[in-house]
Amino acid sequence: MVSLSSDMNVDLDSGFGAFASVNASLAGYRPNAVAGYALAALRTVPIPPAPEFDDPYKVPNAAEYVGTYTASDGKQLQIAANGDRLELVHKGERLPLERIAPDNFWAPDPAFALFPLSFERDGDKVAEVSHGGDWYAGERYQGPRTFETPPEYRAYAGHYRNEDPWMGSARVILRKGRLWLGGAPLMPLGGGLFRIGEEEHEPDRMRFEEVFDGRALRAYISGTEFRRVET
Numbered sequence: 001m002v003s004l005s006s007d008m009n010v011d012l013d014s015g016f017g018a019f020a021s022v023n024a025s026l027a028g029y030r031p032n033a034v035a036g037y038a039l040a041a042l043r044t045v046p047i048p049p050a051p052e053f054d055d056p057y058k059v060p061n062a063a064e065y066v067g068t069y070t071a072s073d074g075k076q077l078q079i080a081a082n083g084d085r086l087e088l089v090h091k092g093e094r095l096p097l098e099r100i101a102p103d104n105f106w107a108p109d110p111a112f113a114l115f116p117l118s119f120e121r122d123g124d125k126v127a128e129v130s131h132g133g134d135w136y137a138g139e140r141y142q143g144p145r146t147f148e149t150p151p152e153y154r155a156y157a158g159h160y161r162n163e164d165p166w167m168g169s170a171r172v173i174l175r176k177g178r179l180w181l182g183g184a185p186l187m188p189l190g191g192g193l194f195r196i197g198e199e200e201h202e203p204d205r206m207r208f209e210e211v212f213d214g215r216a217l218r219a220y221i222s223g224t225e226f227r228r229v230e231t
Contacts, residue, residue, distance in 0.1 A: 002165045007035040016042040056098045059086045069136030133173040147177030156208045160219045160226035
């Protein structure tokens with residue numbers, strides 16, 4: 001259901017099953033550990049010890065992210081470590097970063113509320129970080145610093161909404177000369193049509209239509225209509 005994430009585990013041999021459902025604000029989160037432990041407790045005597053709490057602020061490899069990251073306009077992001085905690089230094093404050101996925105973190109500040117901080121690696125070394133359409137190169141980054149942007153892409157970037165709660169909002173951002181929908185790149189197929197994702201077998205498509213005054217007013221994601229909203 002909307003705003004809930006669930007997980008179900010079934011052991012056919014023992015005849016036991018376990019289901020867990022939580023209010024989830026982060027896309028992709030599921031209570032897998034909860035349902036898995038419940039099933040283990042049902043079929044095992046004595047009951048096994050509960051799994052350790054996964055502290056989202058604990059980053060065992062925190063030192064890998066530490067450094068100053070610089071945008072093409074000179075703006076900087078400074079990432080610091082405090083033991084096994086990672087912090088963003090912002091306006092004189094040190095904001096604790098919450099891990100939401102490998103190399104992805106939330107910062108508790110309104111300036112960073114819409115998008116996570118997403119780090120990218122060159123091999124096994126953290127080399128760059130992005131926040132929405134903002135991109136910053138670290139000291140270990142060896143690639144290009146400027147990027148060609150097709151002029152029409154600027155008309156497509158923006159916030160689109162479908163009032164059906166199952167669909168909700170879609171934010172298209174422009175970064176490093178490419179369009180992105182969330183963490184997925186939009187691959188041009190011509191005529192305002194894009195494949196959502198790098199791989200050629202990806203089935204979903206996004207089309208932009210009704211460009212007026214330099215902005216697309218409608219977008220269609222696999223046939224579902226979204227309309228531009230100003231936020």
